[in-house]
Amino acid sequence: MKFIHTSDWHLGRQLHNEPLLDEQAHMLEQIMELAISQAVDALIIAGDIYDRAIPPASAVELLSHFLDRMITDHGIPVVLIAGNHDSHERLGFGSQQMARSGLHIYGPLCAAVQPLQLGDCFFYPIPYAEPAVVRHLLQDDDITTHQQAMAVILQQVMTHDSQGLPKVVVAHCFLDGGSESESERPLSIGGADRIDPTLFQPFDYVALGHLHGPQYRGEAHIRYSGSPLKYSFSEAKQKKSVTLVELEAGRPPIIQQLPITPRKDVRVIEGFLEDLLLAAKSDPTPEDYLMVRLSDTQALLDPMGRLRSRYPNVLHLERTGLMSRQQGEESGRERIKKGELEMFSDFFGQVAGAPMTEAQQQMMTSLIDELHKGELQ
């Protein structure tokens, strides 16, 4: 059994209000090409297929076309489970009718785990569920944490007779010690969502979803594929990929990360405005999605507009220079006044092309004073 493990597609997601559907379509193309070139027996998607319970219709259409091609044109079965971002009921619609064609969707969690044999391997898909849902479903009042819920479900997987075939668990959860990114929605507050990785040790491979950085916990076969795209600037340094897994009974799995190359990367650049504008000329990929951290300490005229003339997809601007300068200065009304004069002076310089004269500065100072007196009345 050879399969690709991926997760956290978040179809329909935006990055700082920028729609990503074209990027996602490009990413899906790569996954399809990898699946074909590696001649995999299945594609496994471990939850968070969509970004929202009600995804945009365009995202539904994108996934539908992808699945048509994977399954009908290329004969590659697809197994997918609902994550915490998905609507279980909506995703699960018609899943019984789809299974016969090789599309195995697991929407709402069932009381009995549903083993799925594909080739010489058993898959155990466990859609994301709140502990309260599991408690209700299994009528087990002792279940209050994610750890307890998962333990009870995995007990079923343990006892299922796979007739010697390898067991692959597919789940969407947060393993203790996992490293987070900003684009994941916490499953619960205060650490109650953490699950001990050793719970998963008995299985041959554990295909996890939820965390966006690729990583394994405990042992190499208990693994997050990570998202195939960067969904926040906190993921700028992650290398995105899907995970290729080869499984044979009685042998440890052979695991490989196959890189996914975005059309536009997500990067953070930092420096002085003029330096960055200069550097743009030799930047090989100025169309990337950028967060820009400006070191400049003085006021700047329309820095976003100037940056976008060179880097059209600057999505977020941070004035780190201004922030650190302000933190170092004395506080109080005097600091604010000085700040205003300085800011106007910088602005004047940029618009007029020359600094303010002595007279102009005095005029400005008295104007600011007057305004502040007005404030106090």
Add this chain to the structure above:
Amino acid sequence: MKFIHTSDWHLGRQLHNEPLLDEQAHMLEQIMELAISQAVDALIIAGDIYDRAIPPASAVELLSHFLDRMITDHGIPVVLIAGNHDSHERLGFGSQQMARSGLHIYGPLCAAVQPLQLGDCFFYPIPYAEPAVVRHLLQDDDITTHQQAMAVILQQVMTHDSQGLPKVVVAHCFLDGGSESESERPLSIGGADRIDPTLFQPFDYVALGHLHGPQYRGEAHIRYSGSPLKYSFSEAKQKKSVTLVELEAGRPPIIQQLPITPRKDVRVIEGFLEDLLLAAKSDPTPEDYLMVRLSDTQALLDPMGRLRSRYPNVLHLERTGLMSRQQGEESGRERIKKGELEMFSDFFGQVAGAPMTEAQQQMMTSLIDELHKGELQ
């Protein structure tokens, strides 16, 4: 070929803010029982499956369970097309994967009509589409009306070689002369949605959706099944049903309407409050959804509360008595003043159990006068 034709389920719809999901589940049970007892070869649903583009998750689940039972448990194929209330993309998700199991969903319209052979019959499902969509899809600038769009699509059905098997068109549209209910959303304004029924004459049966009252147009085989439930008080007098069709090559179809009996009917009752409250005692189905038209001409204390103590599902109250009295009276400030005194007098009588005394009436008149003077200042 023997099939049930139905349409306009509007799953997830409410009636005057009252959720109807339980009623809809009950209705689906009846349709399933009829399909089984009549041993039909297929169930055809001619659009408006859901009430909204984004139906509640509970409605999605209801339909999913129904289809599982129809198809997996009873082996009855289901053909359904999107109506003007449905999201074509959402409804169409995974339809290629479902077809093999006998669930044939037609979401977005395709440029080429998609004939579906079931048993000894060909079905031609035509999901609802705006003329602009058809114009774009077929790249035919001459298409501006519903009539033109349908004509071009039906041309494809005409020329398809069914090898002598009967042709059944499934469509969601408004045929000229059709009688409307209040619960249908118009396809366009000013009659541009009307299609000449003779367009459909050449086919063996035409299973239509959109109009909620069962009816045929032009010829008996060009037919709306109507909705299986009453979705507005304007449908109170309609007899709801599904349509049973038996088709054999070379013979006219045998058509029967199979009644659907709601758990709670939708009715309009009319009369004086006291009479209606009295009649409630011998009403065999006081739980029905009711619109009540009150003939009383005087003010009433909490008529809705009193009615609901006997008829728990009064959803709408019309004071037809008050309305007609007011229409008959002279207008102007005097009428308003008289109205106020009279209303208070009725109210006083009901609360105190006795009419106002002369002194109380004078007191009230001068109070109202004073209030009106205040208004003028």
